[in-house]
Amino acid sequence: MIEYIIGHINYWLIVAIMMVGLYTLMSRSNLIKKLAGLSMFQTAVILFYVSLGKVTGGTVPIISEKYSLYSNPLPQVLMLTAIVVGVATTALGFALVIRIKEAYNSVEENEISAMDEKE
Amino acid sequence: MANDLILRVITKWLSPIIILFALYVQFHGDYSPGGGFQAGVIFSSAILLYSLTYGLDAALQLIPEYILRIGASLGVLIYGGVGVASMILGGNFLNYSVLGSTPVAGQHLGIIIIELGVGITVASVMVLLFFTFARRVAPE
Amino acid sequence: MEQLTILLIVIPLMVAPITALIPSEKVTWLLTLIVCLISLGISCYILYEVIDGSHVIYELGGWRPPWGIEYKIDSLNAFVALIVSAIGCLSCLFAYRSVPDEIEEKMIPLFYAAFQLCLLGLLGIALTGDIFNLFVFLEISSLSSYALISMGKNRKALTAAFSYLILGTIGATFFLIGVGFLFAASGSLNTADIANRFDTFKDMQLVETALIFMIMGIALKAAIFPLHSWLPNAYSQAPSTVGIFLSATATKVSIYVLLRILFDLYPIDYWVDMLLPQIMLSLGCVAVIYGSYRAWQQTEMKRLLAFSSVAQIGYIVIGFSLVNQLGLTAAILHLFNHALIKSTLFIGAGIILYRTNTTELGNLRGLGKDMPWTFAAITLAGLSLIGVPGTVGFVTKWYLLEAAVEKGMWIVVITIVLGSALAIGYVWKIVENLYFRSKRKVRIQDVPSGDSAIAKTPRTMSSALWIGALLCIFFGLNTELSFEAASSAAAAMLKQ
Numbered sequence: 001m002i003e004y005i006i007g008h009i010n011y012w013l014i015v016a017i018m019m020v021g022l023y024t025l026m027s028r029s030n031l032i033k034k035l036a037g038l039s040m041f042q043t044a045v046i047l048f049y050v051s052l053g054k055v056t057g058g059t060v061p062i063i064s065e066k067y068s069l070y071s072n073p074l075p076q077v078l079m080l081t082a083i084v085v086g087v088a089t090t091a092l093g094f095a096l097v098i099r100i101k102e103a104y105n106s107v108e109e110n111e112i113s114a115m116d117e118k119e
Numbered sequence: 120m121a122n123d124l125i126l127r128v129i130t131k132w133l134s135p136i137i138i139l140f141a142l143y144v145q146f147h148g149d150y151s152p153g154g155g156f157q158a159g160v161i162f163s164s165a166i167l168l169y170s171l172t173y174g175l176d177a178a179l180q181l182i183p184e185y186i187l188r189i190g191a192s193l194g195v196l197i198y199g200g201v202g203v204a205s206m207i208l209g210g211n212f213l214n215y216s217v218l219g220s221t222p223v224a225g226q227h228l229g230i231i232i233i234e235l236g237v238g239i240t241v242a243s244v245m246v247l248l249f250f251t252f253a254r255r256v257a258p259e
Numbered sequence: 260m261e262q263l264t265i266l267l268i269v270i271p272l273m274v275a276p277i278t279a280l281i282p283s284e285k286v287t288w289l290l291t292l293i294v295c296l297i298s299l300g301i302s303c304y305i306l307y308e309v310i311d312g313s314h315v316i317y318e319l320g321g322w323r324p325p326w327g328i329e330y331k332i333d334s335l336n337a338f339v340a341l342i343v344s345a346i347g348c349l350s351c352l353f354a355y356r357s358v359p360d361e362i363e364e365k366m367i368p369l370f371y372a373a374f375q376l377c378l379l380g381l382l383g384i385a386l387t388g389d390i391f392n393l394f395v396f397l398e399i400s401s402l403s404s405y406a407l408i409s410m411g412k413n414r415k416a417l418t419a420a421f422s423y424l425i426l427g428t429i430g431a432t433f434f435l436i437g438v439g440f441l442f443a444a445s446g447s448l449n450t451a452d453i454a455n456r457f458d459t460f461k462d463m464q465l466v467e468t469a470l471i472f473m474i475m476g477i478a479l480k481a482a483i484f485p486l487h488s489w490l491p492n493a494y495s496q497a498p499s500t501v502g503i504f505l506s507a508t509a510t511k512v513s514i515y516v517l518l519r520i521l522f523d524l525y526p527i528d529y530w531v532d533m534l535l536p537q538i539m540l541s542l543g544c545v546a547v548i549y550g551s552y553r554a555w556q557q558t559e560m561k562r563l564l565a566f567s568s569v570a571q572i573g574y575i576v577i578g579f580s581l582v583n584q585l586g587l588t589a590a591i592l593h594l595f596n597h598a599l600i601k602s603t604l605f606i607g608a609g610i611i612l613y614r615t616n617t618t619e620l621g622n623l624r625g626l627g628k629d630m631p632w633t634f635a636a637i638t639l640a641g642l643s644l645i646g647v648p649g650t651v652g653f654v655t656k657w658y659l660l661e662a663a664v665e666k667g668m669w670i671v672v673i674t675i676v677l678g679s680a681l682a683i684g685y686v687w688k689i690v691e692n693l694y695f696r697s698k699r700k701v702r703i704q705d706v707p708s709g710d711s712a713i714a715k716t717p718r719t720m721s722s723a724l725w726i727g728a729l730l731c732i733f734f735g736l737n738t739e740l741s742f743e744a745a746s747s748a749a750a751a752m753l754k755q
Contacts, residue, residue: 025429031421038428045435052443062151075442078391080156082435084241085398089428091248092402096409096421098255103414112418119415192276199273212265214321 010051018044029109031100035093042086049075049082123172130172137165141242148234149227155234159241166246175253187247194240201232263301264317264330264386267340270294271379279372284359287371292351294375298344298382306337310744312751324388325452331388335591335748339385339515342598343508347378349723350503353606356717357613361498362410370410370498377403377504381512390438390524391448393516394431397480400512401427404505408497419492426489430479437472440465441524450524457526470530473520481513483539483576484546487569491553494568495561499609502561506568507602511594514575518590521579522752531582539580544674546573551681555688560608560618563685564601567644570678571597577671578659586662587749588742589655595741596651596734600643603727607637610720620692627693633716634693636728641686643731646679650735654742 005012017040024037053075061073097107104112141162148154170178201213208217215229216222274294278287309315309332317330351374362370380400387393405427409420438448444465445453460466482490494506521530530536550570557563571593578590610633612618615626627634643650656675663671734741 022429025425034425038425041429042432045432045439048436049439052439060152075439081391081395084156085395085402085431088402089398089424092405093421093424094252096405096417096424098252099409100414100417100421103417116415116418189280192280195276196273199269202269203273206262206265206269211262211318211321212269213319216321 011048014044014048014051017047031097031107031109032094034109035090035097038093039086039090042082042089046079046082046086049079126172130168134165134169137168138162141165145234145238146231149230155237155239156241158234159238160245162238162242163245163249166242167249170249170253175250179250182246184247184250187243187250190239190243191247194236194238194243197236197239198233201229201236205229261315261317264305264315264332265319267298267301267344267382267386268379270297271375271382275372275375275379278375279368281368282365284364284367287368288351288355288358291354291371291375292348295344295347295351295378298378299341299348302337302340302344302382305332306334306341306744309334309337310747312747325447325449328387328389328392329449329451330386331451332386333748333751334744335515335518335751336385338591338595338744338748339512340382342511342595343378343381343385346504346507346598346602349602349606349727350500350507352719352723352726353503353609354500355719357499357609357720360613361412361500366410370407373403373406374500374504376400377407381508384512384516388450389448390441390450390453394435394438397434397513397516398431400509401431401480404501404509407501407505408493410501411496411498413496415492416496416498419489419496423489423493426479426486430476430486433472433476433479435476437469437474437476440469440472444469450519454524454526457529461529467533470520470525474517474535477513477517477520481510481517482569482572484542484549484569484573487546487550487572490569491562491565494565494605495559499605499612503602503605503609506565506605507598510568510572511598514572514590514594518579518587518752522587527582527753536580536582539576540668540671543573543576543580544671546570546576547674547678548681551678551685555681555685557685558620560611560620560623560689561605563620563689564604564608567682567685568597568601570682571601571644574655574659574675574678577674578655578662581662581666581668581671583662583665584746584749584753585658585665587752588746589658589662591745591748592658592741593655595745596643596655599651599727599730599734600640603640603724603731604637604644606720606724606727607633607640610716610724613720614716620689624692625694630716633721633724636721636724637693638690639728640731641689643735645682645686649732651731651741652735654735654738 021037021040021042021044025034025041026037028034028037053072055069055071058069058071059067061070063070100112101107104115106112106115141158144153144161145155145158148158166178166182169181201215201218203212205214205217206212210217213229213233215226215233217225218229219225219227271294274290278290281287281290305315312334315330315332317332318324319328319330322328354374358367358370377400380396380398380403383396384393384400387396405420405424408423409417411417411419441453442448444460444463445456447453447456479486490510494502497505521527547570550566550568550573554563554566554570557566575590575593575597578586578588578593580586608618610630611623611626614630615623617623639650643652646652646656656679660672660675663669663675
């Protein structure tokens with residue numbers, strides 16, 4: 001059992017980060033904190049992919065005569081795209097938060113929905 | 120922060136080095152880890168550092184916003200342009216092999232141009248994002 | 260011929276950045292219309308080529324699958340691409356007068372650029388045969404649609420876009436986790452490759468987890484019943500043009516992805532015993548009743564239509580969870596039919612908003628006498644929504660009923676009948692307010708003074724509305740075209 005946990009320690013940590021992110025996202029009313037949670041959630045998935053590509057004993061995937069065992073480069077390449085998507089999402093989210101702040105003068109979700117209902 | 124001597128001097132020394140490193144990462148991307156995304160972000164960090172120390176107005180004088188907008192679009196066009204060029208030369212979209220006299224030369228050329236496009240777009244968009252946010256929430 | 264498939268994606272990709280730089284509303288509109296029309300032409304041609312069951316295969320960059328990204332077009336791909344580009348054309352036609360009215364002038368080029376990117380993303384989802392590439396296109400279309408929704412006039416549009424952004428990103432990330440699990444098990448991202456080698460890794464626990472994650476993520480994007488909470492606000496607060504385009508395409512394309520996962524990526528016998536069809540069937544039934552009921556409660560036209568979308572998605576879910584040829588055909592057919600009906604109704608709502616500045620049903624009393632033609636078209640589309648014989652809505656409901664009877668699912672039959680009855684209720688609510696209530700003047704404070712726009716519906720808008728309404732009737736009477744495409748797609752999915 002202990003060996004099982006230690007052997008998959010990276011996955012356990014990733015799950016922990018993921019859950020922290022998801023919990024922040026759901027429990028906080030502050031929109032900025034929600035975005036922070038979202039970013040953590042996405043980062044956890046990125047880490048998950050990168051650790052998928054790691055081959056034990058493998059080296060950087062640049063072909064050379066000295067090495068025969070390489071890590072899988074594909075997940076890292078995929079995650080480059082996912083990182084860009086994440087940056088775009090976060091930037092768009094912050095832009096929306098700024099506009100919301102200008103329109104409602106608040107970034108607390110409960111205050112905003114109270115204002116929406118009053119209209 | 121514009122009056123802090125240490126920051127001003129360090130920024131002046133550091134910015135060119137960062138830009139040089141960005142260009143290294145950019146153009147060495149086809150042989151070793153690197154490429155447009157990373158280079159673009161590194162490049163934009165030099166501009167960000169500059170605008171943090173010298174203020175937004177100074178940075179806008181360095182790179183006006185319309186240039187950044189054009190840059191962001193231009194990069195995508197370069198990327199798509201390579202794809203279209205390879206279609207015109209008889210290959211599939213983004214098939215670099217048809218670009219040069221031999222497939223390997225074509226792939227070299229293709230990937231360098233593609234990464235250049237990516238680099239331009241990423242650098243412009245990152246700086247543009249920073250400028251847009253900084254101007255919107257700047258203290259009165 | 261093969262090069263045409265990639266042009267569907269390359270053209271918007273190349274035109275969008277140019278559009279963003281041109282500071283003229285007329286030119287940017289024209290460019291967008293041209294892009295939409297070219298896409299429509301190409302997807303019609305591709306559908307014509309593949310409708311007999313053949314494939315068009317395109318290897319991106321000349322890399323062989325499973326290493327490279329492969330686009331494998333069968334009739335379902337082409338059918339979905341056709342829906343997206345056709346609705347793109349309709350909403351672009353509508354946009355000509357509506358967008359300058361609703362969007363700030365200096366934002367218009369960016370609006371059209373985002374619109375083209377959204378079109379690009381949706382077309383990309385419809386064409387690609389690589390699950391990671393699919394995720395990227397999913398995010399391209401979602402990110403641009405968040406931006407488009409946030410451009411709505413009312414400040415509520417901002418909060419609607421924000422909650423859509425949060426939920427949409429969670430959905431996409433769940434999908435990404437699923438893709439990761441499947442990649443870990445199979446070592447491949449190509450759908451055809453995964454499906455071919457499925458037996459070699461199907462015993463791994465990862466594969467089942469991957470399926471659940473992918474379904475959850477896509478169900479969020481497709482607004483399938485308990486995960487629909489972002490939809491009503493997003494669609495009712497968005498600018499009219501965006502409402503038309505997204506309500507008709509975004510959820511449909513997500514459902515298409517769901518169909519691909521369930522029927523192409525995974526073998527049917529793998530999940531058919533997992534309680535999955537039963538769960539989805541009951542969710543679909545609840546969605547029909549709940550969505551129709553909530554639609555009936557609404558007093559604002561766009562929100563009413565948005566809730567009715569939740570119900571209509573329920574019909575589609577019912578269709579494919581019956582897992583038989585007729586049900587699947589009905590589901591695919593309803594993708595098309597509902598896109599047509601809902602875009603027509605949203606165009607109608609957009610015209611009302613443009614002319615009276617309100618879509619509150621209470622404020623529209625008696626307007627039917629002022630705009631008889633507009634309301635005639637809205638009524639036609641409303642009848643299609645109910646499923647009156649001779650309209651497109653009837654066609655799908657008929658096949659859906661047949662499919663349910665074939666399976667002996669009487670509860671589904673009852674649900675469909677009940678849902679239609681509720682649909683009569685909410686469509687009647689619109690018609691009643693427009694035609695029969697004693698005429699009360701539209702609240703004058705809502706109308707900008709001295710605005711000549713209210714006097715007449717612009718030609719572009721009314722032609723978009725009537726094209727939509729007449730297509731509803733045309734495909735209702737002449738069912739062969741759409742039915743052939745849908746049944747050939749359904750047959751291809753069930754065969755393997």
